[in-house]
Amino acid sequence: MDFALTEEQKILRDNARRFLEKEITPHVQAEESKGPMDRAMAGVFIKKLVDFGFVGGPFPAERGGSGLDEQSYGVMTEELWRVWPALGVMVLVYPAPASAAFASGNEALARRIAAPILKGEKIGCGAITEPNVGSNPREVQTTAVRNGDHYLVNGTKVWITNGSVADFVMCVCKVKGEPGLSQLIIEKEVSPFRTRELDKLGLKASPTSELCFENCRVPAENLVVPGKGLKQTLQSFERARSMLAIGAVGISQTCLEAALTYAGERQQWGKPLAGHQTIQHMIAEMDTLTDAARFIAYRAFYAMDQGKRATRETSMAKYYCCESAVKVASLGLQIHGAYGLSKEFPLERCFRDARTLTIPDGTSEIQKLIVARERLGVSAF
Numbered sequence: 001m002d003f004a005l006t007e008e009q010k011i012l013r014d015n016a017r018r019f020l021e022k023e024i025t026p027h028v029q030a031e032e033s034k035g036p037m038d039r040a041m042a043g044v045f046i047k048k049l050v051d052f053g054f055v056g057g058p059f060p061a062e063r064g065g066s067g068l069d070e071q072s073y074g075v076m077t078e079e080l081w082r083v084w085p086a087l088g089v090m091v092l093v094y095p096a097p098a099s100a101a102f103a104s105g106n107e108a109l110a111r112r113i114a115a116p117i118l119k120g121e122k123i124g125c126g127a128i129t130e131p132n133v134g135s136n137p138r139e140v141q142t143t144a145v146r147n148g149d150h151y152l153v154n155g156t157k158v159w160i161t162n163g164s165v166a167d168f169v170m171c172v173c174k175v176k177g178e179p180g181l182s183q184l185i186i187e188k189e190v191s192p193f194r195t196r197e198l199d200k201l202g203l204k205a206s207p208t209s210e211l212c213f214e215n216c217r218v219p220a221e222n223l224v225v226p227g228k229g230l231k232q233t234l235q236s237f238e239r240a241r242s243m244l245a246i247g248a249v250g251i252s253q254t255c256l257e258a259a260l261t262y263a264g265e266r267q268q269w270g271k272p273l274a275g276h277q278t279i280q281h282m283i284a285e286m287d288t289l290t291d292a293a294r295f296i297a298y299r300a301f302y303a304m305d306q307g308k309r310a311t312r313e314t315s316m317a318k319y320y321c322c323e324s325a326v327k328v329a330s331l332g333l334q335i336h337g338a339y340g341l342s343k344e345f346p347l348e349r350c351f352r353d354a355r356t357l358t359i360p361d362g363t364s365e366i367q368k369l370i371v372a373r374e375r376l377g378v379s380a381f
């Protein structure tokens with residue numbers, strides 16, 4: 001396996017970095033302090049990223065995307081998360097209804113749902129988690145019952161990224177009469193539902209919401225992959241996990257860069273912090289963890305780019321990269337002393353953002369159970 005970036009990937013990375021530092025970095029601090037973005041602000045940032053080619057990156061060109069391989073899109077994703085993890089997580093889940101519409105094989109639905117998402121005109125989200133359903137998506141309780149040419153949807157979803165700003169929801173639910181779980185696309189304008197914002201530790205600017213469906217009337221043609229919703233959802237986790245993994249590397253990279261600068265500038269005991277042995281140990285640990293995380297994420301992309309299932313590689317990457325980002329952010333914060341706790345420096349935000357990432361798309365414990373299952377052939381759940 002050769003993980004060296006190709007010339008094209010280096011150009012992609014450098015262009016992405018220039019674009020993000022000009023168009024996104026100046027807004028991060030102010031937007032983070034305001035909390036979850038509203039629909040208008042989310043639309044502005046998503047549109048900027050769409051125009052640059054971020055959102056459509058992994059979708060095939062004939063579907064309106066750029067047809068990038070996983071590693072190339074991963075390289076861009078690291079750059080986005082290096083600058084603003086909250087926007088990174090929004091972009092990650094934003095096309096979920098488009099993927100569902102493509103999977104349905106229904107071209108009219110794909111045109112209606114996916115096309116405006118990929119153009120940045122509409123925002124999407126993926127809703128699986130419920131108040132009583134977390135790590136085990138098989139237990140989803142939200143129901144959809146056919147009533148003439150509609151389904152009536154009842155249930156509550158929680159911790160849904162983009163939930164309050166989404167125009168389209170990819171909702172995992174039990175459809176009466178279908179085996180297992182299904183995916184249903186709910187269009188807010190056509191099928192209104194209530195939302196409530198949930199406050200959380202990190203990724204402050206990204207909305208994380210509760211969605212309440214009470215006899216929500218959804219057109220029957222919006223049912224996609226009937227009875228195969230779980231399989232489809234589990235497959236999409238592999239991509240999401242690899243992208244969260246490289247996102248965590250982006251956070252580690254920011255912490256490392258900040259620590260290198262600070263250790264070079266801050267003088268204590270008559271010399272820069274960088275000249276003290278303990279600080280050098282911390283820098284070496286941050287550097288090693290960040291490089292190791294990047295390689296494990298690249299290995300997951302490599303496995304996915306071979307067109308095979310990459311369950312073990314993506315779970316390992318999600319677990320390792322997110323946990324190591326917490327350590328890297330903590331070390332970076334320590335090197336900054338009291339200034340590490342201040343909002344004037346990126347460390348306190350990176351620490352909160354990194355800590356938040358060990359939970360979504362499968363906690364670290366669940367990732368370890370998956371890795372062990374793939375090795376042992378014995379499932380603990």
Ligand SMILES: Cc1cc2nc3c(=O)[nH]c(=O)nc-3n(C[C@H](O)[C@H](O)[C@H](O)COP(=O)(O)OP(=O)(O)OC[C@H]3O[C@@H](n4cnc5c(N)ncnc54)[C@H](O)[C@@H]3O)c2cc1C
Pocket residue numbers: 093125126127128129133134135136158159160161162203208356359360361362363364365366369380381
């Ligand atoms: C920032 C953020 C964004 C999110 N975005 C979305 C989204 O867009 N869409 C969506 O559907 N959901 C989303 N979620 C929800 C997320 O996927 C769930 O929080 C996650 O799957 C864990 O579920 P839970 O929080 O209910 O924890 P639980 O499943 O209740 O787990 C609680 C604890 O028990 C442990 N545990 C659970 N089962 C086992 C087991 N079998 N063995 C050992 N330990 C176990 C867990 O590791 C954890 O430590 C998001 C969450 C966060 C924090």
